Amino acid sequence: MAPRAGIDVDTVLQKAVEIIDRDGYEDLSIGKLAKALSIRPPSLYNHIGGLSELKQRLAVLGCGKLYEQMIRAAVGLSGDDAVYALSLAYVYFARQHRGLYEATFRAPYLHAPDLKEAQEKVVQIVVQVLAVYELDEETTLHMVRGLRSMLHGFTSIEQTGGFGLPLNLDESFHMMIKTFLKGLPIKK
Amino acid sequence: MAPRAGIDVDTVLQKAVEIIDRDGYEDLSIGKLAKALSIRPPSLYNHIGGLSELKQRLAVLGCGKLYEQMIRAAVGLSGDDAVYALSLAYVYFARQHRGLYEATFRAPYLHAPDLKEAQEKVVQIVVQVLAVYELDEETTLHMVRGLRSMLHGFTSIEQTGGFGLPLNLDESFHMMIKTFLKGLPIKK
DNA sequence: ATATAATAACTAATGATATTAGTTATTACA
DNA sequence: TGTAATAACTAATATCATTAGTTATTATAT
Numbered sequence: 001m002a003p004r005a006g007i008d009v010d011t012v013l014q015k016a017v018e019i020i021d022r023d024g025y026e027d028l029s030i031g032k033l034a035k036a037l038s039i040r041p042p043s044l045y046n047h048i049g050g051l052s053e054l055k056q057r058l059a060v061l062g063c064g065k066l067y068e069q070m071i072r073a074a075v076g077l078s079g080d081d082a083v084y085a086l087s088l089a090y091v092y093f094a095r096q097h098r099g100l101y102e103a104t105f106r107a108p109y110l111h112a113p114d115l116k117e118a119q120e121k122v123v124q125i126v127v128q129v130l131a132v133y134e135l136d137e138e139t140t141l142h143m144v145r146g147l148r149s150m151l152h153g154f155t156s157i158e159q160t161g162g163f164g165l166p167l168n169l170d171e172s173f174h175m176m177i178k179t180f181l182k183g184l185p186i187k188k
Numbered sequence: 189m190a191p192r193a194g195i196d197v198d199t200v201l202q203k204a205v206e207i208i209d210r211d212g213y214e215d216l217s218i219g220k221l222a223k224a225l226s227i228r229p230p231s232l233y234n235h236i237g238g239l240s241e242l243k244q245r246l247a248v249l250g251c252g253k254l255y256e257q258m259i260r261a262a263v264g265l266s267g268d269d270a271v272y273a274l275s276l277a278y279v280y281f282a283r284q285h286r287g288l289y290e291a292t293f294r295a296p297y298l299h300a301p302d303l304k305e306a307q308e309k310v311v312q313i314v315v316q317v318l319a320v321y322e323l324d325e326e327t328t329l330h331m332v333r334g335l336r337s338m339l340h341g342f343t344s345i346e347q348t349g350g351f352g353l354p355l356n357l358d359e360s361f362h363m364m365i366k367t368f369l370k371g372l373p374i375k376k
Numbered sequence: 377a378t379a380t381a382a383t384a385a386c387t388a389a390t391g392a393t394a395t396t397a398g399t400t401a402t403t404a405c406a
Numbered sequence: 407t408g409t410a411a412t413a414a415c416t417a418a419t420a421t422c423a424t425t426a427g428t429t430a431t432t433a434t435a436t
Contacts, residue, residue, distance in 0.1 A: 001414055029396060039414070042395075046413050051394065110349045119350060139363070141355050145342070146364035148350075150334065153341025161298045162307060162336075167329050175327070175373070176334035183371025185363070186405045189385055189430045218423055227385070230424075234384050239423065 001119070003023045005039055009047050012037065013057055020058070020099025025106060026055075028099075033115035036053060050101035052108045056115065062100040069093040070125050080181055082129045087151055087177050094155040101155065150176055193227055197235050200225065201245055208246070208287025213294060216242075216287075240296045244303065249296035250288040251306035257281040258313050268369055270317045275339055275365050282343040289343065311336070322375045331372060338364055 005080050020028050030051055034041040048054050063124055072090035074082045094101035107115050126144045135143060157163055163172070203224050208216050213227055218239055222229040236242050261277035262270045282289035295303050314332045323331060343353055351360070 001399095004402060004413055007413080029392095031392085040416080041396095042416085043414055045395075050355045076352055091364075093263070105344065105348055107348075113398090117350070123353075138355065142363040143367065145345075145351055145353075145355070145360040146338070149341035149345060149364060150337050151341065152345055153337035153339065155274060156293065156344060157333075157337060157340055160293055160295075164304070164308070164311075165329055167326065167333070169357070172330045172333040175330040176337060179331065179334060179371040179373065180368055180372055181371065182373075183367040183369065185367060185370070192431060194383055195384080217421095219421085228387080229422090231385055233424075233426095240382085311411095 002039075005037065005126035007037055007039065007044065007047060009057075012047050012054070013061060016054060017061070017100050020103060021097050022099070025099045025102040055103065056107055056109050058111060058146060059105075060112075060118050061112050062097070062121055063115070064103035065097065065100065065178070066090065066093050066104065066120045067118065067125065070122065074125060074129055078129075078132050082132075083147070083181060084174070085179060086125065086129055087147070087173070090151045091123065091155055091158075091173060094159065098159055102159070105152075105156075133184055135185060136187065139185055146179075146180065150180060194267060195223070195225055195227065195235060200235050200242070202251060204242060204246060204287070205288050208291060209285050211292040213287045222340065229260065243291065244295055244297050244300060246288065246291035247293075248300075248303050248306050248353070249260065250285070250292035251303065251310055252289065253285065254278065254281050254292065255306065255309045258310065262317055265287075266317075267322050268321075271335070271369060272362070272365060274303065274317055275315065275335070275341055275361070278339045279343055279346075279361060286347055290347065292343075293340075323373060324375065327373055334368065335365075338368060371376075 016033055017029060030041050030044055034044050048104060069089045070086050073085040077085050126147055130140050130143050204221055218229050218232055222232050257277045258274050261273040264274050314335055318328050318331050351357060
Protein backbone atom coordinates (compact mmCIF):
# COMPACT_ATOMS: atom_id res chain seq x y z
CA MET A 1 0.00 0.00 0.00
CA ALA A 2 1.21 3.45 -0.88
CA PRO A 3 2.56 5.71 1.87
CA ARG A 4 0.27 8.55 2.79
CA ALA A 5 0.24 11.24 0.17
CA GLY A 6 -0.03 14.00 2.77
CA ILE A 7 -3.36 15.11 1.49
CA ASP A 8 -5.80 17.19 3.45
CA VAL A 9 -9.01 18.95 2.54
CA ASP A 10 -7.16 22.12 1.50
CA THR A 11 -4.95 20.15 -0.88
CA VAL A 12 -8.06 18.61 -2.35
CA LEU A 13 -9.70 21.98 -2.82
CA GLN A 14 -6.61 23.54 -4.37
CA LYS A 15 -6.33 20.74 -6.87
CA ALA A 16 -10.05 20.97 -7.63
CA VAL A 17 -9.67 24.70 -8.29
CA GLU A 18 -6.81 23.99 -10.70
CA ILE A 19 -8.93 21.51 -12.58
CA ILE A 20 -12.04 23.66 -12.91
CA ASP A 21 -10.10 26.79 -13.79
CA ARG A 22 -8.16 24.92 -16.46
CA ASP A 23 -10.72 22.46 -17.81
CA GLY A 24 -14.06 23.93 -16.79
CA TYR A 25 -16.47 23.35 -13.98
CA GLU A 26 -18.32 20.57 -15.76
CA ASP A 27 -15.12 18.59 -16.06
CA LEU A 28 -14.68 18.07 -12.36
CA SER A 29 -15.13 14.50 -11.24
CA ILE A 30 -14.06 12.36 -8.33
CA GLY A 31 -12.00 10.20 -10.66
CA LYS A 32 -10.22 13.08 -12.32
CA LEU A 33 -9.45 14.72 -9.01
CA ALA A 34 -8.16 11.50 -7.46
CA LYS A 35 -5.91 10.93 -10.41
CA ALA A 36 -4.53 14.44 -10.15
CA LEU A 37 -3.73 13.74 -6.49
CA SER A 38 -2.22 10.31 -7.28
CA ILE A 39 -4.67 8.41 -5.10
CA ARG A 40 -7.57 6.08 -5.80
CA PRO A 41 -11.04 7.57 -6.09
CA PRO A 42 -12.53 6.09 -2.91
CA SER A 43 -9.61 7.52 -0.91
CA LEU A 44 -11.00 10.97 -1.54
CA TYR A 45 -13.87 10.17 0.79
CA ASN A 46 -11.43 10.32 3.67
CA HIS A 47 -11.15 14.03 3.06
CA ILE A 48 -14.47 15.14 1.61
CA GLY A 49 -17.96 13.80 1.94
CA GLY A 50 -18.52 13.47 -1.79
CA LEU A 51 -18.86 15.44 -4.97
CA SER A 52 -21.70 17.61 -3.67
CA GLU A 53 -19.73 18.61 -0.61
CA LEU A 54 -16.75 19.37 -2.79
CA LYS A 55 -18.83 21.63 -5.00
CA GLN A 56 -20.30 23.33 -1.98
CA ARG A 57 -16.86 24.00 -0.56
CA LEU A 58 -15.71 25.36 -3.90
CA ALA A 59 -18.64 27.76 -3.91
CA VAL A 60 -17.79 29.03 -0.44
CA LEU A 61 -14.10 29.25 -1.29
CA GLY A 62 -14.88 31.13 -4.49
CA CYS A 63 -16.99 33.71 -2.66
CA GLY A 64 -14.23 34.17 -0.11
CA LYS A 65 -11.57 34.67 -2.75
CA LEU A 66 -13.79 37.06 -4.67
CA TYR A 67 -14.37 39.03 -1.51
CA GLU A 68 -10.63 39.28 -0.86
CA GLN A 69 -9.97 40.51 -4.36
CA MET A 70 -12.72 43.09 -4.15
CA ILE A 71 -11.79 44.41 -0.77
CA ARG A 72 -8.13 44.64 -1.71
CA ALA A 73 -9.05 46.70 -4.74
CA ALA A 74 -11.32 49.12 -2.94
CA VAL A 75 -9.08 49.89 0.01
CA GLY A 76 -8.19 53.60 0.24
CA LEU A 77 -10.67 54.61 -2.42
CA SER A 78 -14.11 56.09 -2.24
CA GLY A 79 -16.91 57.20 -4.51
CA ASP A 80 -16.66 56.45 -8.21
CA ASP A 81 -13.04 55.34 -7.89
CA ALA A 82 -13.98 52.70 -5.37
CA VAL A 83 -16.87 51.47 -7.47
CA TYR A 84 -14.74 51.16 -10.57
CA ALA A 85 -11.91 49.47 -8.70
CA LEU A 86 -14.19 47.00 -7.02
CA SER A 87 -16.03 46.27 -10.23
CA LEU A 88 -12.83 45.66 -12.12
CA ALA A 89 -11.62 43.38 -9.37
CA TYR A 90 -14.82 41.41 -9.74
CA VAL A 91 -14.45 40.90 -13.43
CA TYR A 92 -10.73 40.19 -13.23
CA PHE A 93 -11.27 37.60 -10.56
CA ALA A 94 -13.82 35.86 -12.74
CA ARG A 95 -11.52 35.99 -15.75
CA GLN A 96 -8.59 34.64 -13.78
CA HIS A 97 -10.60 31.93 -12.06
CA ARG A 98 -13.41 31.19 -14.42
CA GLY A 99 -14.10 27.77 -12.95
CA LEU A 100 -14.03 29.00 -9.39
CA TYR A 101 -16.26 31.90 -10.30
CA GLU A 102 -18.74 29.57 -11.88
CA ALA A 103 -18.65 27.43 -8.76
CA THR A 104 -19.96 30.40 -6.75
CA PHE A 105 -23.20 30.15 -8.69
CA ARG A 106 -23.45 26.41 -8.73
CA ALA A 107 -23.60 25.56 -5.03
CA PRO A 108 -25.70 22.43 -4.43
CA TYR A 109 -26.89 23.72 -1.08
CA LEU A 110 -28.05 27.30 -1.55
CA HIS A 111 -29.13 27.78 2.04
CA ALA A 112 -25.99 26.59 3.80
CA PRO A 113 -24.94 29.09 6.50
CA ASP A 114 -21.28 29.32 5.51
CA LEU A 115 -22.23 30.03 1.91
CA LYS A 116 -24.70 32.68 3.00
CA GLU A 117 -22.04 34.24 5.18
CA ALA A 118 -19.48 34.32 2.40
CA GLN A 119 -21.99 35.82 -0.01
CA GLU A 120 -23.04 38.42 2.52
CA LYS A 121 -19.48 39.61 2.93
CA VAL A 122 -19.35 40.29 -0.79
CA VAL A 123 -22.64 42.15 -0.57
CA GLN A 124 -21.33 44.14 2.37
CA ILE A 125 -18.45 45.63 0.44
CA VAL A 126 -20.79 46.73 -2.29
CA VAL A 127 -23.02 48.29 0.34
CA GLN A 128 -20.05 50.12 1.87
CA VAL A 129 -18.82 51.41 -1.43
CA LEU A 130 -22.25 52.70 -2.42
CA ALA A 131 -22.98 54.10 1.01
CA VAL A 132 -21.03 57.29 0.35
CA TYR A 133 -23.46 58.34 -2.34
CA GLU A 134 -26.26 60.53 -1.11
CA LEU A 135 -29.02 58.01 -1.45
CA ASP A 136 -31.83 56.94 0.81
CA GLU A 137 -30.81 53.98 2.85
CA GLU A 138 -33.32 51.77 1.09
CA THR A 139 -32.33 53.11 -2.30
CA THR A 140 -28.73 52.23 -1.53
CA LEU A 141 -29.74 48.64 -1.05
CA HIS A 142 -31.65 48.65 -4.33
CA MET A 143 -28.60 50.02 -6.04
CA VAL A 144 -26.44 47.37 -4.45
CA ARG A 145 -28.65 44.83 -6.10
CA GLY A 146 -28.36 46.71 -9.36
CA LEU A 147 -24.58 46.83 -9.30
CA ARG A 148 -24.29 43.19 -8.34
CA SER A 149 -26.63 42.26 -11.17
CA MET A 150 -24.48 44.13 -13.62
CA LEU A 151 -21.27 42.59 -12.39
CA HIS A 152 -22.54 39.06 -12.40
CA GLY A 153 -24.51 39.46 -15.58
CA PHE A 154 -21.60 40.89 -17.49
CA THR A 155 -19.28 38.18 -16.24
CA SER A 156 -21.66 35.34 -16.93
CA ILE A 157 -22.47 36.47 -20.44
CA GLU A 158 -18.80 37.05 -21.12
CA GLN A 159 -17.90 33.59 -19.88
CA THR A 160 -20.47 31.94 -22.13
CA GLY A 161 -19.32 33.90 -25.15
CA GLY A 162 -22.49 35.92 -25.35
CA PHE A 163 -20.86 39.19 -26.30
CA GLY A 164 -20.30 38.59 -29.98
CA LEU A 165 -20.27 42.09 -31.41
CA PRO A 166 -16.86 43.44 -32.42
CA LEU A 167 -16.70 45.90 -29.58
CA ASN A 168 -14.21 46.29 -26.80
CA LEU A 169 -15.37 44.41 -23.73
CA ASP A 170 -13.55 46.50 -21.17
CA GLU A 171 -14.99 49.60 -22.70
CA SER A 172 -18.49 48.19 -22.57
CA PHE A 173 -17.93 47.29 -18.96
CA HIS A 174 -16.60 50.68 -18.06
CA MET A 175 -19.44 52.49 -19.82
CA MET A 176 -22.01 50.30 -18.18
CA ILE A 177 -20.73 51.18 -14.71
CA LYS A 178 -20.40 54.83 -15.67
CA THR A 179 -23.96 54.95 -16.93
CA PHE A 180 -25.26 53.40 -13.78
CA LEU A 181 -23.31 55.74 -11.52
CA LYS A 182 -24.44 58.73 -13.50
CA GLY A 183 -28.04 57.69 -13.09
CA LEU A 184 -27.89 57.09 -9.36
CA PRO A 185 -30.85 58.83 -7.76
CA ILE A 186 -28.82 61.19 -5.58
CA LYS A 187 -30.83 63.09 -3.01
CA LYS A 188 -31.03 66.80 -3.71
CA MET B 189 -43.69 -4.82 -27.86
CA ALA B 190 -45.57 -1.63 -27.09
CA PRO B 191 -47.32 0.20 -29.91
CA ARG B 192 -45.66 3.39 -30.94
CA ALA B 193 -46.15 6.11 -28.40
CA GLY B 194 -46.44 8.79 -31.07
CA ILE B 195 -43.39 10.59 -29.83
CA ASP B 196 -41.41 13.04 -31.87
CA VAL B 197 -38.61 15.43 -31.04
CA ASP B 198 -41.05 18.20 -30.09
CA THR B 199 -42.82 15.92 -27.63
CA VAL B 200 -39.47 15.07 -26.12
CA LEU B 201 -38.53 18.72 -25.78
CA GLN B 202 -41.86 19.70 -24.26
CA LYS B 203 -41.59 16.99 -21.66
CA ALA B 204 -38.00 17.97 -20.93
CA VAL B 205 -39.11 21.57 -20.39
CA GLU B 206 -41.77 20.40 -17.96
CA ILE B 207 -39.21 18.46 -15.99
CA ILE B 208 -36.57 21.18 -15.76
CA ASP B 209 -39.09 23.90 -14.98
CA ARG B 210 -40.63 21.79 -12.24
CA ASP B 211 -37.64 19.92 -10.81
CA GLY B 212 -34.65 21.98 -11.89
CA TYR B 213 -32.17 21.79 -14.71
CA GLU B 214 -29.80 19.49 -12.83
CA ASP B 215 -32.55 16.94 -12.44
CA LEU B 216 -32.87 16.22 -16.12
CA SER B 217 -31.74 12.77 -17.13
CA ILE B 218 -32.35 10.33 -19.94
CA GLY B 219 -33.97 7.91 -17.52
CA LYS B 220 -36.28 10.45 -15.97
CA LEU B 221 -37.35 11.78 -19.33
CA ALA B 222 -37.97 8.31 -20.76
CA LYS B 223 -40.09 7.42 -17.79
CA ALA B 224 -42.11 10.58 -18.17
CA LEU B 225 -42.76 9.61 -21.79
CA SER B 226 -43.55 5.99 -20.89
CA ILE B 227 -40.80 4.52 -23.02
CA ARG B 228 -37.50 2.84 -22.25
CA PRO B 229 -34.38 5.00 -22.01
CA PRO B 230 -32.64 3.72 -25.18
CA SER B 231 -35.77 4.48 -27.20
CA LEU B 232 -35.09 8.17 -26.68
CA TYR B 233 -32.12 7.85 -29.00
CA ASN B 234 -34.54 7.43 -31.88
CA HIS B 235 -35.55 11.03 -31.39
CA ILE B 236 -32.49 12.82 -30.00
CA GLY B 237 -28.81 12.19 -30.30
CA GLY B 238 -28.20 12.10 -26.56
CA LEU B 239 -28.25 14.17 -23.45
CA SER B 240 -25.90 16.83 -24.85
CA GLU B 241 -28.04 17.32 -27.92
CA LEU B 242 -31.11 17.55 -25.75
CA LYS B 243 -29.51 20.24 -23.63
CA GLN B 244 -28.42 22.10 -26.72
CA ARG B 245 -31.92 22.04 -28.14
CA LEU B 246 -33.31 23.27 -24.84
CA ALA B 247 -30.89 26.17 -24.93
CA VAL B 248 -31.98 27.13 -28.44
CA LEU B 249 -35.65 26.66 -27.57
CA GLY B 250 -35.25 28.77 -24.45
CA CYS B 251 -33.68 31.64 -26.38
CA GLY B 252 -36.48 31.46 -28.93
CA LYS B 253 -39.18 31.52 -26.30
CA LEU B 254 -37.48 34.37 -24.46
CA TYR B 255 -37.31 36.30 -27.71
CA GLU B 256 -41.01 35.79 -28.35
CA GLN B 257 -41.91 36.99 -24.90
CA MET B 258 -39.70 40.05 -25.20
CA ILE B 259 -40.89 41.03 -28.61
CA ARG B 260 -44.51 40.56 -27.67
CA ALA B 261 -44.02 42.87 -24.70
CA ALA B 262 -42.26 45.62 -26.59
CA VAL B 263 -44.58 45.84 -29.58
CA GLY B 264 -46.15 49.28 -29.95
CA LEU B 265 -43.95 50.85 -27.32
CA SER B 266 -40.86 52.97 -27.55
CA GLY B 267 -38.34 54.70 -25.35
CA ASP B 268 -38.47 54.04 -21.64
CA ASP B 269 -41.79 52.22 -21.89
CA ALA B 270 -40.34 49.74 -24.33
CA VAL B 271 -37.29 49.18 -22.18
CA TYR B 272 -39.32 48.56 -19.08
CA ALA B 273 -41.76 46.29 -20.86
CA LEU B 274 -39.04 44.28 -22.48
CA SER B 275 -37.10 44.02 -19.24
CA LEU B 276 -40.13 42.86 -17.33
CA ALA B 277 -40.86 40.30 -19.99
CA TYR B 278 -37.35 39.00 -19.58
CA VAL B 279 -37.62 38.55 -15.85
CA TYR B 280 -41.12 37.13 -16.02
CA PHE B 281 -40.08 34.61 -18.60
CA ALA B 282 -37.25 33.47 -16.38
CA ARG B 283 -39.53 33.26 -13.37
CA GLN B 284 -42.12 31.29 -15.26
CA HIS B 285 -39.61 28.97 -16.88
CA ARG B 286 -36.71 28.88 -14.53
CA GLY B 287 -35.36 25.62 -15.86
CA LEU B 288 -35.67 26.68 -19.47
CA TYR B 289 -34.07 30.00 -18.69
CA GLU B 290 -31.18 28.26 -17.04
CA ALA B 291 -30.84 26.04 -20.08
CA THR B 292 -30.13 29.12 -22.20
CA PHE B 293 -26.91 29.59 -20.26
CA ARG B 294 -25.95 25.97 -20.10
CA ALA B 295 -25.61 25.04 -23.76
CA PRO B 296 -22.94 22.36 -24.26
CA TYR B 297 -22.00 23.77 -27.66
CA LEU B 298 -21.59 27.49 -27.32
CA HIS B 299 -20.63 28.07 -30.94
CA ALA B 300 -23.45 26.22 -32.65
CA PRO B 301 -24.97 28.36 -35.42
CA ASP B 302 -28.60 27.92 -34.43
CA LEU B 303 -27.82 28.92 -30.86
CA LYS B 304 -25.91 31.96 -32.03
CA GLU B 305 -28.81 32.89 -34.25
CA ALA B 306 -31.35 32.55 -31.46
CA GLN B 307 -29.19 34.61 -29.14
CA GLU B 308 -28.67 37.27 -31.75
CA LYS B 309 -32.38 37.72 -32.19
CA VAL B 310 -32.66 38.49 -28.49
CA VAL B 311 -29.79 40.94 -28.78
CA GLN B 312 -31.44 42.54 -31.78
CA ILE B 313 -34.57 43.51 -29.88
CA VAL B 314 -32.51 45.13 -27.20
CA VAL B 315 -30.62 47.00 -29.90
CA GLN B 316 -33.87 48.17 -31.48
CA VAL B 317 -35.35 49.30 -28.25
CA LEU B 318 -32.24 51.27 -27.30
CA ALA B 319 -31.77 52.67 -30.79
CA VAL B 320 -34.33 55.43 -30.24
CA TYR B 321 -32.16 57.04 -27.59
CA GLU B 322 -29.85 59.70 -28.91
CA LEU B 323 -26.64 57.77 -28.48
CA ASP B 324 -23.67 57.20 -30.71
CA GLU B 325 -24.08 54.01 -32.65
CA GLU B 326 -21.19 52.40 -30.82
CA THR B 327 -22.44 53.66 -27.48
CA THR B 328 -25.79 52.07 -28.20
CA LEU B 329 -24.09 48.71 -28.55
CA HIS B 330 -22.22 49.21 -25.29
CA MET B 331 -25.50 50.02 -23.61
CA VAL B 332 -27.09 46.95 -25.10
CA ARG B 333 -24.45 44.93 -23.37
CA GLY B 334 -25.10 46.83 -20.19
CA LEU B 335 -28.81 46.22 -20.23
CA ARG B 336 -28.39 42.55 -21.06
CA SER B 337 -25.92 42.20 -18.21
CA MET B 338 -28.41 43.70 -15.82
CA LEU B 339 -31.25 41.52 -17.00
CA HIS B 340 -29.32 38.31 -16.86
CA GLY B 341 -27.46 39.19 -13.69
CA PHE B 342 -30.61 40.08 -11.84
CA THR B 343 -32.36 36.94 -12.98
CA SER B 344 -29.47 34.65 -12.20
CA ILE B 345 -28.92 36.04 -8.72
CA GLU B 346 -32.62 35.90 -8.06
CA GLN B 347 -32.82 32.29 -9.18
CA THR B 348 -30.00 31.26 -6.88
CA GLY B 349 -31.51 33.04 -3.91
CA GLY B 350 -28.80 35.66 -3.78
CA PHE B 351 -31.06 38.57 -2.97
CA GLY B 352 -31.51 38.00 0.72
CA LEU B 353 -32.22 41.46 2.04
CA PRO B 354 -35.84 42.16 2.99
CA LEU B 355 -36.43 44.45 0.08
CA ASN B 356 -38.96 44.25 -2.71
CA LEU B 357 -37.43 42.53 -5.70
CA ASP B 358 -39.61 44.13 -8.32
CA GLU B 359 -38.82 47.51 -6.91
CA SER B 360 -35.09 46.79 -6.99
CA PHE B 361 -35.46 45.70 -10.58
CA HIS B 362 -37.42 48.73 -11.59
CA MET B 363 -35.01 51.11 -9.90
CA MET B 364 -32.03 49.40 -11.46
CA ILE B 365 -33.45 49.91 -14.95
CA LYS B 366 -34.50 53.44 -14.12
CA THR B 367 -31.04 54.31 -12.89
CA PHE B 368 -29.45 52.94 -15.98
CA LEU B 369 -31.82 54.77 -18.30
CA LYS B 370 -31.31 57.99 -16.43
CA GLY B 371 -27.58 57.67 -16.84
CA LEU B 372 -27.60 56.92 -20.53
CA PRO B 373 -25.03 59.18 -22.21
CA ILE B 374 -27.49 60.99 -24.44
CA LYS B 375 -25.91 63.17 -27.11
CA LYS B 376 -26.53 66.86 -26.61
C1' DA C 377 -54.70 -6.31 -50.32
C1' DT C 378 -49.95 -7.71 -49.86
C1' DA C 379 -45.05 -7.35 -49.52
C1' DT C 380 -41.27 -4.58 -48.45
C1' DA C 381 -38.92 -0.83 -46.24
C1' DA C 382 -38.50 2.23 -42.61
C1' DT C 383 -38.47 3.11 -38.02
C1' DA C 384 -39.72 3.29 -33.24
C1' DA C 385 -40.20 0.30 -29.68
C1' DC C 386 -37.70 -3.28 -26.97
C1' DT C 387 -33.72 -6.02 -24.42
C1' DA C 388 -28.99 -6.82 -23.38
C1' DA C 389 -24.68 -5.20 -22.78
C1' DT C 390 -21.01 -1.89 -22.00
C1' DG C 391 -18.42 1.73 -20.04
C1' DA C 392 -18.21 5.41 -16.83
C1' DT C 393 -19.29 7.59 -12.59
C1' DA C 394 -20.12 8.22 -7.56
C1' DT C 395 -20.28 5.91 -3.56
C1' DT C 396 -20.18 2.23 0.14
C1' DA C 397 -18.08 -1.52 2.61
C1' DG C 398 -14.37 -3.73 4.19
C1' DT C 399 -9.18 -4.52 4.50
C1' DT C 400 -4.53 -3.13 5.18
C1' DA C 401 -0.70 -0.46 6.09
C1' DT C 402 0.97 3.89 7.76
C1' DT C 403 1.15 7.26 11.16
C1' DA C 404 0.12 9.29 15.70
C1' DC C 405 -0.03 8.83 20.42
C1' DA C 406 0.22 6.86 25.10
C1' DT D 407 6.63 -0.79 22.15
C1' DG D 408 1.82 -1.50 21.61
C1' DT D 409 -2.51 0.43 20.53
C1' DA D 410 -5.58 3.54 18.23
C1' DA D 411 -6.59 6.37 14.52
C1' DT D 412 -6.75 7.08 9.90
C1' DA D 413 -5.54 7.35 5.12
C1' DA D 414 -4.46 4.40 1.68
C1' DC D 415 -6.19 0.30 -0.89
C1' DT D 416 -9.54 -3.26 -3.34
C1' DA D 417 -14.03 -5.01 -4.31
C1' DA D 418 -18.54 -4.27 -4.91
C1' DT D 419 -22.76 -1.79 -5.81
C1' DA D 420 -25.99 1.27 -7.85
C1' DT D 421 -26.89 4.49 -11.24
C1' DC D 422 -26.37 6.74 -15.45
C1' DA D 423 -25.66 7.43 -20.56
C1' DT D 424 -25.03 5.10 -24.50
C1' DT D 425 -24.39 1.37 -28.09
C1' DA D 426 -25.68 -2.80 -30.42
C1' DG D 427 -28.86 -5.75 -31.94
C1' DT D 428 -33.77 -7.58 -32.27
C1' DT D 429 -38.62 -7.16 -32.95
C1' DA D 430 -42.92 -5.33 -33.94
C1' DT D 431 -45.39 -1.44 -35.73
C1' DT D 432 -46.19 1.69 -39.24
C1' DA D 433 -45.51 3.69 -43.84
C1' DT D 434 -45.12 3.01 -48.61
C1' DA D 435 -45.12 0.83 -53.10
C1' DT D 436 -47.20 -2.33 -56.07
